[in-house]
Amino acid sequence: MTATSLTRKGGDASRWTMDRIGTALLAAAAPVLLGGCVQVTAPDRPIVIDLNINIRQEVVVRLQEDVRELIERNPGVF
């Protein structure tokens, strides 16, 4: 009788088979376990970024002198 996969690998054929089944199950379950749902379609509205939110007021205050100088030195540009 030829050996089937159930009996082929070393003596502990059932462990080998169970390992393979386990690996296959893990591979199938991984996306669900990791909780990642990938959305492939693009959003229907463009993404709007409001740059004004990113201005720190302390920077505006801190740069007051430098800005004043910048404007005074380059009257043609400002």
Place this chain on the structure above:
Amino acid sequence: MNRHVKLMIAAGIGLAVVAGGTAYAFVAQGGDAAAAQLRATGLVGEQADGYLGLVGSASAEVRAQVDAINIQRRAYYTDLASRRGATIEEVAAATACQIFAGRVGPNQFYRLPDGVWRRRNGSEPVPRPGHCG
């Protein structure tokens, strides 16, 4: 593309190059009041983000001059930002605060973050952009 079309395209490109070139000279020579002159035409206004903007439609020449000044401003903003640990946007916005307070002349145009062009009412102070504190 027939010969006539090619000629028109070449002329257009040539015109743009000349406009750009004269605009650069306009600013680089320190057109000592390049920005002020543009504001005075009423075609160009100051924006709360620190740059000049076109109020309506304008000729290629005016557009080129505005671009040349904005490029120059961005260079200064970039320099200051790297020296003082701020982002370019922050430096630009901080500069706008002082431009609004001191450089927008009577009856000249300005634009707050809401994007609406407004005209300074005579010598009344220009409203202070929100981020200016």
